[in-house]
Amino acid sequence: MDNNTDNMIGRRLDGRYELLELIGTGGMADIYKAKDITEDRIVAVKILKNEFAGSEDFLRRFRNESKAIALLSHPNIVKIYDVGFNEQIQYIVMEYIDGISLAEYIKLQGVLKWKDAVYFTIQILRALQHAHDRGIVHRDIKSQNVMMLPDGTIKVMDFGIARFNRETDKTLSEKAIGSVHYISPEQARGEMTDEKSDIYSVGVMLYEMLTGQKPFDGETPVAIALQHMQTPPKPLREINSSIPEGLEEITLKAMQKEPSMRYQTAGEMINDIEEFKKDPSIVFEYKYFSTDGSTKYFDKVSDPNAPDQNANGDELPESEGEEDNDLYDEDEDDEDEVEERRSPLLPILFAVASVFVIMTAWLIFTIVSGNLGTESGGSDEMTMPNIVGMMLDDVKTKYPELNLDIDRQYSTEYKENEVMDQKTPAGRTIKKSTIVNIVISNGPQKVEIDDYSNLTVQDAQIKLEKKGLKPKIVYVNNDDVAKDIVIKTEPAAHSEVSQGTLVKVYVSNGKLVKxxxxxxxxxxxxxxxxxxxxxxxxxxxxxxxxxxxxxxxxxxxxxxxxxxxxxxxxxxxxxxxDGKAVNIKAEVSLNLPTDATDTGTFKFEYFKDGVSFKEEERDMAVNSGKTLTFEVSGTEPATFTVKITNVNDTSLSGVLAEISVDFKNEDTEPEIVSYDEGLFKKLKYVAPDTSKDESSSNPEPTEVSGSVTVTLPTNAAQSGTFNFTYMDSDGNVIKTETKDMSLAAGKPVSFDVSGKDKRTYLIKITNVKDEALTGTLAEIEIDFSDGTVKQNIISYDQNLFNNLKFISNEASGEHSEETDE
Incomplete structure (x- = not known):
């Protein structure tokens, strides 16, 4: 993998196709596994290599072909979802196939069972038939371009790309070795190719599946190509005798070197395979062997008594037919005979003798008929010649004695005035007065090209095909015509052309997009x-x-x-x-120190900008080394403080951590401004020495420290924010703080006290919005006399918060009016 392909991984094409990994590379393109973000599916993306991107002619052809291939829709053809062309990259988005190539499967299996080979071949042929019917020839059929899913479904790939390979590299080189094993003879010669080239390649693949080897191999691509053009393939049954004879015949007919001797369509080959599947013992009688060892192919013989015919339908001399059949029978004998065999000299001598007898009889007949003709003025009989393919004028000149009855038909295969058919078979003896019915071609029928502008490309294609014309789709950029709409045809609308004419259909690719x-x-x-x-x-x-x-x-x-x-x-x-604030939530985490297990139990208080919103107690014997987590929220930057107090001595108190949170967005991260991990050890409680002097009968009372705790009422959540003042009965202020009751309601408040005897303490509250709204929330008596802190709540006005709730003047006025009424 080069640096360029490395750089492609992770790239997103057109904001939609994210390249995940390189899964294949070839001479023209690299193939990536990708994620289609829009459709949420895995696809394959083929990206042209940089060396092809510089050729404008190549790019134009590739774009047009890609659009045409996208019209194919068949279960055995890899789907094309999208194409992309711009100044920086050219790519095709295809169906992702999670399977292996047929080449890999053959390599794993060695030789395939003939039922599997037939099953795969029919699927390939159906895919090709679908493409051929739409004027698309693959030109690069090979086992590497055929993918197989785990359930045995076949998918044919790379339609149309091969024709560009051939145009850009017309010599057989090392680059072609991947395909030269499957190339048709006409393709190897550089001649025009059509559907029958694909059928040849299918034959090669079927040969490979059935035998486990390719029909031709060599040290160089040129050597292999020459074998395709000149050398007959080794019969399959000589390699694998278990192959049914009918299947061997089908394979070798598809691989005929002369295109006209092969199956003419994929459908024809499918028909024979279906016949074979019904009866695997079937013999099509396609093969006859010539004296030079090469194979000739003809239609199967339906009448065993009918005379043998050559490829043009002419009757063969009896000796030639017998010679062929003898050789065919000898092949059959080769398979069955083990010990005793006839001498090969006997059938040869018999054939020579037969030829001699026939030639002698013919010579005598010629001499006698010549003499009779001289005496009687000529015979009124003649042998019907084969005139199919001759021009009408040539027939009349060469055979003036024929009494012709002419019928005319349109044809795209025969030229005008060429004989298409003769009703009297060639070789039959007829009277010269006999009327001979023949069919003469009028040439292709003339049709008028309609105006297809402003039609969709699919509609135009269907209409042209109905007229017997061959549409070729050419995509061009056009700012004025919508995408996939026909701009014009060539020849132009209303032109009169022959059926079978290639008509270029120029289709808008939309505005040129950069x-x-x-x-x-x-x-x-x-x-x-x-x-x-x-x-x-x-x-x-x-x-x-x-x-x-x-x-x-x-x-x-x-x-x-x-x-x-x-x-x-x-x-x-x-x-x-839109300018509106968003309440952002975040989570603060502090890792408590691992060495604080013996420091005691602490009260944790949490403050936002100095206002308490949460408190809890934690025994460090079980919490040491754990993570302290609490949630914060806000719409603007805030500072959060965590304070700890040793529950055994409230004077042992300090700030554990300070955290800053900006609350800008959902990704906001709290910032730990300070964190005193050693604070727990500093605030560790040490019990005082309680030993007493035994000799002292009246010990001096010891001052005791503790805390006063009151739980705030839950019904005060909507009462507002209050200043809390904690004092003794003498008016000495011990502590003040401010609490938002929306956060503090239902939670405890506390303050530290100390003494030796009974003392009284007060908690006063004042509404921060109106200092006149004030009162005593609670009165508490603390008894220190026995060395402990005993709390007794003398009074506690739980409705005081709602009584001191601030009401604006406007709201107060409305309330007064309602009261007066």
């Missing part, structure tokens, strides 16, 4: 994005969205990533900020 790189719209104002899109000839689809990161009217998102290669006029969706 490829462009997608700019980065994110961060631009929508006006800037529109200007940039207009410069690149791209379309914008604008949708609204919210963001904390961007200002109003800035682009916050685009559906096709920057630097993607797309065609001009591609629509790109951009999300434009």
């Amino acid at each position: 490829a462009v790189n997608v700019p980065k719209f994110i961060g631009m104002t929508i006006e800037e994005a529109r200007e940039e899109a207009e410069k690149k000839n791209l379309k914008l689809k604008e949708v609204a969205g919210s963001s904390n990161e961007y200002e109003k009217d800035q682009v916050i998102k685009q559906n096709i990533a920057e630097n993607s290669v797309v065609n001009e006029e591609t629509e790109i969706e951009v999300t434009v900020c």
Whole structure:
């Protein structure tokens, strides 16, 4: 794999086809496995190599052919989904086949069972018949271009590409060795090829499947090509005697070196295979052997008493027919005879004697008939000649004694005034007065080409084929005519032409589209994005969205990533900020230190910008080394603080961590500003020495520390934000803090106290929006006298928050009016 193919992996073509891996490479193109983002499916993408991209003629032909091949739709042909052509890359998007090639399967199996070979061949022929019916010849049929699915389904690939290979490289070189084993003789000679070339190649593949070897091989492509043109293939049954004779005949007929002696259509070959499948013992009697050892092929003999005929339908001399049949029978004897055999000299002597007798009889007949003719003025009988293929004037000149009755028909195979058929068989003795019925060709029928402009390419193709014309689709770029609509024909509309004429149909490929790189719209104002899109000839689809990161009217998102290669006029969706804030959620994680297992139990308090929103207790004996996680949310940057307090001594308190979160977007990551992992050890509680002096009868009371805790009412969630003041009964303030009741309702509040005897403490609250809204929330008595902290709530006004809820003047006025009424 070169650097260029390395660079292609991960690239997205036209913002749609993401290249995943290189799965094949050939002389012309590289093939990638890809993901079709739009259809959510796996496809194969064939990309032309750079050395072909510089040829304008090649590109034009490739584009036109690709469009034509895309018209094929058959279960045994690999589907083509899309094509792409621009200044930077040319590619074809095809059906992805998860299987192996027929070549790989033959290599694994060696020799295929004849039932499997027939099953695969019929599928290949059906694919070719579908293509041939639409004027498309494959020209590169080989086992490497045939894919097989796990269920045995065949898929034929690479339609039409081979014709360009031939045009760009007309000499047989090492590059051609992949195909030269399957090439037809006429293709090897550089002559025009048609459907019968594909049939020859199918015959070669069938030969390979049945025998496990190719019919011809050599050290160079030229040597192999010469064998295709000159050397008869070794009979299949000599390699594998288990091959049925009828199947051998089918294979060798398909591989005839003269195209006219092969099957003329894929359908003909399918018919014979179907006959063979019904009766595998069938013998088609196609083969007769000539004296030079080569094989001649004729239609099967239906009447055993009928005279033998040559390829043109002429009767063979009896000796020639007998010679052929004797040789055929001798082959049959070769398979059955083991020990005793006839001397080969006897049938040869018999044949020579037969020829001598026949020639002597003919000579005597000629002399006698000549003498009789001289005496009587000539015979009134004659032997009917074979005049099919002769021109009418030549027939009249050469055979003036024929009493011709002429019928005329249109034909695309015979020239005007050429004899197409004779009702009296050649070789029959007739009276000269006998009327001889013959059919003369009028040549191809003349038809008028209609005006197909503004029709779809499919409609035009069907209409032309109905008229007996051969449409050739040529795609051209056109700014004025819609894609896949006919522009014109050549010959032009209303021209009169012969049936069978090739008609070029020029079809619009739409406006010439250039490829462009997608700019980065994110961060631009929508006006800037529109200007940039207009410069690149791209379309914008604008949708609204919210963001904390961007200002109003800035682009916050685009559906096709920057630097993607797309065609001009591609629509790109951009999300434009509407100026509204978005509540973004994030998760903060802190890894608690592993060495804090003996530090005790701590109360964890969580603050957002100084306002408490959560608290919990954690025993470090079980939480040490674990992850502390809590969720935060907001619409603008905020600072979060985690405070810890040793529950055994509330004076042992400190800030564990400080975290900053910007809440710009969903991908926002909390930033740990500070984290004091050693704080737990610093705040470790050490119990005081409680030993007492035994001699002391009146010990001095010890001051005890602890905390006062009150749970806030759950019904105060909608009451607003309050300042909390914690004080003793003497008015000494111990602690103040502010709490948003939407977050604090239902949660505990606490403050630290210490003493030696009973003391009273107060909790006062004030609404932050109106300091006149104030009152005492709770009164608590603490008894320190026995060395412990005993809490007794004297009073607790749980409705005080709602009583002190701030109401605006406007709302208050409305309330007053309702009260007066």
